[in-house]
Amino acid sequence: MESSRVDRAADAAGVTAVASPRRCLSTLDAVAITVGIVIGAFIFTAPSLVAANTSGPAEFVTLWVLGGVISFIGALCYAELAAAYPDCGGDYYFLSRAYGGGLAFLYAWARLAVIQTGSIALLSFAIGRYATQLHSLGGHSTAIYAAIVVVLLTVLNLIGLREGKWTQILLTACEVLGVLLLTGAGFLIAARGGGDTTAAAPVAAAAGPGGRDLGLAMVLILLTYGGWNEAAYLSAEVKERNGIAKALFWSIAIVTVIYVLANVSLMLGLGLPAVAKSEAVAADLLGKTFGPAGATIMSVMVIISTLSTTNATIFTGGRTNYAVGRDVPLLGRIGHWDEARNTPRNGLLLQGVIALLLVLFGAVTNGLQTMIDYVTPVFWLFFLLVGVSLFVLRQRDPVTPRPFRVPLYPLTPALFCLVCAYMLYSSVSYLFKPWVHAGIGTAVGLGMLALGLPLLAFAKPAEAQREFEPVMAKG
Numbered sequence: 001m002e003s004s005r006v007d008r009a010a011d012a013a014g015v016t017a018v019a020s021p022r023r024c025l026s027t028l029d030a031v032a033i034t035v036g037i038v039i040g041a042f043i044f045t046a047p048s049l050v051a052a053n054t055s056g057p058a059e060f061v062t063l064w065v066l067g068g069v070i071s072f073i074g075a076l077c078y079a080e081l082a083a084a085y086p087d088c089g090g091d092y093y094f095l096s097r098a099y100g101g102g103l104a105f106l107y108a109w110a111r112l113a114v115i116q117t118g119s120i121a122l123l124s125f126a127i128g129r130y131a132t133q134l135h136s137l138g139g140h141s142t143a144i145y146a147a148i149v150v151v152l153l154t155v156l157n158l159i160g161l162r163e164g165k166w167t168q169i170l171l172t173a174c175e176v177l178g179v180l181l182l183t184g185a186g187f188l189i190a191a192r193g194g195g196d197t198t199a200a201a202p203v204a205a206a207a208g209p210g211g212r213d214l215g216l217a218m219v220l221i222l223l224t225y226g227g228w229n230e231a232a233y234l235s236a237e238v239k240e241r242n243g244i245a246k247a248l249f250w251s252i253a254i255v256t257v258i259y260v261l262a263n264v265s266l267m268l269g270l271g272l273p274a275v276a277k278s279e280a281v282a283a284d285l286l287g288k289t290f291g292p293a294g295a296t297i298m299s300v301m302v303i304i305s306t307l308s309t310t311n312a313t314i315f316t317g318g319r320t321n322y323a324v325g326r327d328v329p330l331l332g333r334i335g336h337w338d339e340a341r342n343t344p345r346n347g348l349l350l351q352g353v354i355a356l357l358l359v360l361f362g363a364v365t366n367g368l369q370t371m372i373d374y375v376t377p378v379f380w381l382f383f384l385l386v387g388v389s390l391f392v393l394r395q396r397d398p399v400t401p402r403p404f405r406v407p408l409y410p411l412t413p414a415l416f417c418l419v420c421a422y423m424l425y426s427s428v429s430y431l432f433k434p435w436v437h438a439g440i441g442t443a444v445g446l447g448m449l450a451l452g453l454p455l456l457a458f459a460k461p462a463e464a465q466r467e468f469e470p471v472m473a474k475g
Contacts, residue, residue: 025237030247030256033234033312034172037227038255038311039175040123044282044302046183046220046265053217053315057267063214064263066258067221070419071228075252076406077390077413078146079245083392083404085242089323090232091386098294099398101327105459107382108324109452116317116443117351121358122371123310129304130299133418143363147356152252153311154352157318158345175308178301178449179258185289186265222419223376224259227309228252229383230316237297245404280450286445314351319412321347330459365440373441376427378449387413 046386054060096104128145137144231247238244269285280283282301287294306419315384322344325335338345364371387400390406406412 009028014203020022025243026239026248027246029065030231030234030238030243030331031250033252033315034228034231034247034379035254036175037230037249037312037433038225038309039179040126040227040306041260042220042224043179043259043262044298044305044361046224046276046279047263048264048275050217050222051272053213054167054272057272060267060272061260061264063217063221064260065256067218067225068252068259070227070416072223072249074387074416075228075248075410075417077387077416078229078232079242079248080402081386081405082244082248083242084400084402085322086197086238087321087403089327091229091288091382092323093322094274094386094389094393095382096327096353097462099385100307101387102456103244104450105328105456106449107326107385108320108328109455110141110378110382110449111317111320112324112351112355113448113451115375115382116313117358118375118445119313120150120310120317120351120355121362122368122375123306123313124359125362127303127306127310131401133299136294138340140363142367144358146359146362149307149310150352150355150359153307154348154355156311157314158343158348159341170418174303176254176258177411178304179262181297182285182301183258183261183265183421184459185285186262186269188456189289191287214311215422215426219423222423224360225252225255229386230312234319242403314348317351318344318348320391321351328459330455361444363369370441374445375426377442378445379426380420384417384424387417387420 050063051060081094082090085093085097089096089108092104092108095107107343124146125142127149128142132141132144218278228248228251231244231251234244234247240249266281269288270281271276274283274284283295283298285294286297290297321334322337323335325333325347326332327335332349334344336346338346358371358374362368392409394409395401471472
């Protein structure tokens with residue numbers, strides 16, 4: 001029935017459905033991609049701000065554990081949706097089934113114009129910042145490196161699924177080894193008798209005039225854990241029907257253990273007061289362990305970690321573009337699947353062009369911070385709507401088989417939705433607090449989302465998404 005839905009949408013677009021994703025990814029592949037998305041540059045920057053907004057070691061570690069628990073609750077909701085509705089459109093497809101083609105199109109537009117492409121530009125700027133420390137390319141070195149990253153990784157994913165997949169597995173392995181090196185350094189210093197674990201006084205510059213801010217600490221922690229939901233975009237390509245559920249559970253378990261150990265290591269190696277005051281906490285720790293070479297090691301670690309995240313983000317983003325092109329006649333050209341290379345060729349190309357334009361936008365504004373402002377509010381708005389879609393689909397679509405059901409329904413998804421609502425509120429209210437300049441990024445990001453409304457009038461999204469029929473597993 002799933003294939004017939006694709007055929008009807010393709011007919012509406014005036015094209016013939018001759019190719020679609022194949023189930024050729026193992027659960028291990030999905031775990032590698034998901035872990036690679038989650039672990040990135042933020043684990044090397046967020047601990048300082050989190051420490052500055054906590055009162056002591058116990059609270060510091062507890063918040064990092066809580067971040068893993070919240071992510072696991074969200075993963076339970078996504079596991080049910082992905083098992084019941086396996087589709088490379090991920091969130092786009094869930095929203096389409098729950099609310100119809102109109103809202104799904106707005107999400108697809110937001111992901112193409114803001115969320116995914118903004119994240120790619122943000123991560124590329126992070127790579128450029130650290131690459132410039134190793135070798136500067138001049139006045140616009142960071143932006144030049146960012147553009148190079150977007151082009152190279154997009155081309156790599158255009159070559160084919162196998163090349164993109166194995167690159168991701170290799171980068172994820174290097175990424176995890178790098179964080180383990182960071183973890184080992186802190187425990188090594190602690191074994192030598194270094195590191196003071198006394199409480200850290202809140203830092204006003206980080207927390208604002210109010211001092212200690214646990215809400216801000218959780219925003220930063222959940223940002224660091226963010227990205228696990230991207231596994232849903234692989235659900236049509238994973239061999240096992242419950243493969244995405246397994247991948248989500250294992251990925252979050254691995255990331256939580258790594259994050260908690262890494263932060264305990266930082267606390268033991270430097271002491272919480274030093275962590276709170278550091279501007280490059282991982283570099284400080286490695287410098288204390290390995291001497292002057294520590295800063296170079298740190299830069300290489302961050303570059304590898306962020307390359308992994310960027311590659312995985314490009315990998316999954318192209319699949320969303322394929323899904324919306326498959327269903328929306330106006331964007332039918334990006335709904336082409338390259339059978340020979342098993343990739344969404346046109347979706348990847350369009351995504352790469354927009355990401356390059358955002359790199360240019362960041363180059364003439366405030367780079368990394370502009371991209372954070374650009375992405376955050378739009379992301380949490382649609383994340384909340386996906387959480388609500390679980391309730392909608394349980395009520396409106398009871399006939400679709402659900403190989404996995406979220407436990408403690410409706411309490412578990414309700415808690416997830418509350419967290420999403422809080423994060424949406426925090427991302428908007430924090431931007432407009434008196435001591436924070438919202439920046440042009442926020443206005444442009446929300447403006448780009450608003451541009452989707454007039455486009456919707458011409459898009460005519462496929463109505464097939466509203467037909468609640470059982471979706472059978474492929475392969």
